Amino acid sequence: MNGPLAVLTLENFLSNLLKFAGNSETVALIAFLLAAVIHASLLLGLFGGLPVFYIWLERKVAGRIQDRLGPTRVGGKFGWLQTIADGIKLIQKEDLIPRDADSVVFRMAPYLAGIASFAAFMVLPVADGWIGVAAECGAFLILALMSLEVLGIILAGYSSGSKWALFGAMREAAQMVSYEIPMAICALIPLLIAGSLNLQVVSQMQTGGVWNWFIFHDPFAFLAFFCYFTTATASVKRAPFDLAEAESELVAGFHTEYSGFRWSIFFLAEYASMFAVSGIAVLLFLGGWETGIVIPEAVFGGLRSWMPNTPVAGFNLGGYVANLLAAHVFVIKASLLVTLQIWVRWTLPRLRIDQVMTTCLKYLVPISCFLFLGAVFWPLIVTSAKGRPVLFGPPVKSVASVATPSAPSSTIAQNRSEVVR
Amino acid sequence: MGEVGLEAYLFVGAVLFVCGVVCMATKRNGIGVLMGVELVLNGANVNFVAFSRYTPLGLDGQATALFVVVLAAAEAAVALAIALNYYNNHLTIDVDRGNELQG
Amino acid sequence: MxxxxxxxxxxxxxxxxxxxxxxxxxxxxxxxxxxxxxxxxxxxxxxxxxxxxxxxxxxxxxxxxxxxxxxxxxxxxxxxxxxxxxxxxxxxxxxxxxxVLLFVLLFGINSVDWADVSARIPAAGDSPAVVDETQDRHLREQLASATTPEEKAAAEEAIQAVHARRQAGRTVRQLGLSFYGLRPDRDLNQPAGQSLAAGYLLPFEIISIHLLVVLIGAAYLARAKRRATSGPGVDL
CATH class of the missing domain: 1.20.120.1200 (NADH-ubiquinone/plastoquinone oxidoreductase chain 6, subunit NuoJ)
Structure with a gap:
């Protein structure tokens, strides 16, 4: 367990567990199922629960900014259960489908949007080696998956058979397709510094203190973070870029005709993608799951190398605990960025649609291209001036070989069948 | 381990290709024809990638497929611009109406 | 499965x-x-x-x-x-x-012996996927025929190593290098003096220019113009 990524794979864990259980197949199978169910439900609970929490947070922050209290009644002093109560109310509501709507597409569209934004969590690592699918091109894949959400929204707006919804969908399509370009270019800058599309590798390279974070790598990366955050806010259609649902002009935009459960799926998808883009920002620029302070990171490192004797040989208990803490750090960091998005929403007024497009095409695209070029040339300039590729801090560590921690499902299943045999 | 094999992927590619050709032949909506083109290109891509996995051709198949994807995106952009122009001039997207040069 | x-x-x-x-x-x-x-x-x-x-x-x-x-x-x-x-x-x-076309295609695919065809392709450095597959199959045979526990453990370890290598999904780096004009997947482990395999640098550059041209062309074609009014040949 020397390399940070060399955590135990599931198959290793299983085979070792098998040895411990004295070849008792049922014990292995039960343990496997138990572990799988616990971790899957924890992950599901996290990604399903976070949007619910953010909806509550949004109402609370909005209330405070507007000098009122926000929800206070349901679930105690702070209105903790407000979102749950709203959810129950929404599920009970009638599922209306307008007469002019294209009913099949109308019914499917919310699910399309929901699947797209929740699928992004598949490749979002929450801690070292804690990732659903450890794809080598994870950063690329997550951007691709996030870009699919627009499709559900366009189809929803179009199939509603209402002019407000159609306007909202058209705006959304134009906005999302345009903002994807600067967002991808800005995300390329830290990927370029890391030399990898693997989000885990990118995050690992930022260990060892705040000065190793890619946001402080060079001035271009510093600016790129703000550029990325702006485009990310726009790409999850948050204010001041929420033209698709501008209630002062379009009633409610693309979800005008939706009610009840399908409407709430759009909202869950929106808050889930807020977390996803914030998570990407944390992984790419803000040090991933590391605190950035020297002492806690040393503690994490110590925990990772601390391997007490557990019944299951090869199971790194210290690494497990460290990962558990690191996952908390990651979620807290991402939640801070989400809070920032909420803050921005209730502070800045909404732009006009032409201003939104101007901001993207005339400002953000050239700015991001310039930042990208600068980030490419920065190491050359610094090397010629100082003789080393980075300004301060140690040169970027190279993570030489990446043993991907989780096997593809086929391998696991196959290994499991072997175990059972 | 269940082996899927090359033929199965080639079958999928063939079905996609044929669907695309039929789509191009029978649709009169210009954008429907474009969708047919996309299906044909995807059928070809499935074949490329399948060959790249199951034969010693290796990476060449994937590289070619990537070029196909990029070219298809470019093709869609231009074709859509043409379709919009067509709509501006003819107020319809029915491709059978574009017969003014027939003399 | x-x-x-x-x-x-x-x-x-x-x-x-x-x-x-x-x-x-x-x-x-x-x-x-x-x-x-x-x-x-x-x-x-x-x-x-x-x-x-x-x-x-x-x-x-x-x-x-x-x-x-x-x-x-x-x-x-x-x-x-x-x-x-x-x-x-x-x-x-x-x-x-x-x-009819579908039938012809399916019949054609079915009548070709693909294993034979791929065996006849000059294997100028197998692709990693194919290497892994053959190695994997070989190791599995070994595992099946292994009698002593040591042999079995060794074979299992080797299979896991192959899997770990395959899971790295190395096509990203390889594709990038091939667009750079380098083909490590072909050129490594080749006898000295052989000519290097062709990369995709030129096609990559051409396609980049092509995309730029398309961007400008599409924007030009789709620019806002005077909308045609109902004229001859147009019936609504």
């Missing part, structure tokens, strides 16, 4: 989506089925160990091209154009010819 199951699910979705695109007359529903079909093709790419290509398919096709198409539908569909139907005779003829 899982791979087979996933293959069948996505193959059926791909083919079903494609057939639905042909069978549907409503353009928006066609776009929806196209999304289903192309998304499943992306899943097939993942199954074929082409991670980067699958992600590119999702980003460019499903997230880009289809959105563009739907955008086009919105700009052009105005009630009477949303359902432009071909005559039944044309549909019958088209689908008949299509069925």
């Amino acid at each position: 899982t791979e087979q199951l996933l293959f069948w699910v996505f193959a059926i979705l791909t083919c079903g989506g494609a057939v639905a695109v042909v069978a549907t007359q409503n353009v928006v529903r066609m776009a929806f089925w196209l999304v289903v079909s192309l998304g499943s093709v992306a899943a097939l790419f993942f199954l074929l160990h082409a991670d980067f290509l699958g992600a590119a398919q999702l980003l460019i096709y499903v997230g880009g091209t289809v959105v563009l198409l739907v955008f086009g539908v919105m700009l052009t569909a105005s009630g009477h154009t949303i359902k432009v139907q071909a005559s039944p005779a044309e549909v019958m003829l088209g689908s008949g010819v299509g069925l």
Whole structure:
């Protein structure tokens, strides 16, 4: 367990567990199922629960900014259960489908949007080696998956058979397709510094203190973070870029005709993608799951190398605990960025649609291209001036070989069948 | 381990290709024809990638497929611009109406 | 087993989506089925160990091209154009010819011995996927024939090493290098003095320029113009 990524794979864990259980197949199978169910439900609970929490947070922050209290009644002093109560109310509501709507597409569209934004969590690592699918091109894949959400929204707006919804969908399509370009270019800058599309590798390279974070790598990366955050806010259609649902002009935009459960799926998808883009920002620029302070990171490192004797040989208990803490750090960091998005929403007024497009095409695209070029040339300039590729801090560590921690499902299943045999 | 094999992927590619050709032949909506083109290109891509996995051709198949994807995106952009122009001039997207040069 | 199951699910979705695109007359529903079909093709790419290509398919096709198409539908569909139907005779003829074509293709695919064909291809440095597959099969045979526990453990370890190598999904780096004009997948482990394999630097540059030209051209073609009024040859 020397390399940070060399955590135990599931198959290793299983085979070792098998040895411990004295070849008792049922014990292995039960343990496997138990572990799988616990971790899957924890992950599901996290990604399903976070949007619910953010909806509550949004109402609370909005209330405070507007000098009122926000929800206070349901679930105690702070209105903790407000979102749950709203959810129950929404599920009970009638599922209306307008007469002019294209009913099949109308019914499917919310699910399309929901699947797209929740699928992004598949490749979002929450801690070292804690990732659903450890794809080598994870950063690329997550951007691709996030870009699919627009499709559900366009189809929803179009199939509603209402002019407000159609306007909202058209705006959304134009906005999302345009903002994807600067967002991808800005995300390329830290990927370029890391030399990898693997989000885990990118995050690992930022260990060892705040000065190793890619946001402080060079001035271009510093600016790129703000550029990325702006485009990310726009790409999850948050204010001041929420033209698709501008209630002062379009009633409610693309979800005008939706009610009840399908409407709430759009909202869950929106808050889930807020977390996803914030998570990407944390992984790419803000040090991933590391605190950035020297002492806690040393503690994490110590925990990772601390391997007490557990019944299951090869199971790194210290690494497990460290990962558990690191996952908390990651979620807290991402939640801070989400809070920032909420803050921005209730502070800045909404732009006009032409201003939104101007901001993207005339400002953000050239700015991001310039930042990208600068980030490419920065190491050359610094090397010629100082003789080393980075300004301060140690040169970027190279993570030489990446043993991907989780096997593809086929391998696991196959290994499991072997175990059972 | 269940082996899927090359033929199965080639079958999928063939079905996609044929669907695309039929789509191009029978649709009169210009954008429907474009969708047919996309299906044909995807059928070809499935074949490329399948060959790249199951034969010693290796990476060449994937590289070619990537070029196909990029070219298809470019093709869609231009074709859509043409379709919009067509709509501006003819107020319809029915491709059978574009017969003014027939003399 | 899982791979087979996933293959069948996505193959059926791909083919079903494609057939639905042909069978549907409503353009928006066609776009929806196209999304289903192309998304499943992306899943097939993942199954074929082409991670980067699958992600590119999702980003460019499903997230880009289809959105563009739907955008086009919105700009052009105005009630009477949303359902432009071909005559039944044309549909019958088209689908008949299509069925014949499908039959020919399937028959052709079935009658070729693909193992023999790929054996005859000059294997100038096997692709990593193929190497892994053959190695994997070999190791599995070893595992099956192993008698002592030590042999068995060694074979299992080797299989895991192969899997770990394969899971790295190395096509990203390799594709990048090949666009750079380098082909480590071909040129490594080759006898000295052999000419190097061709990379894709020139095609890559050409396609970059091509994309730029297309960007400008499409913007020029689609620029706002005076809308045609009802004139000769146009009946609404």
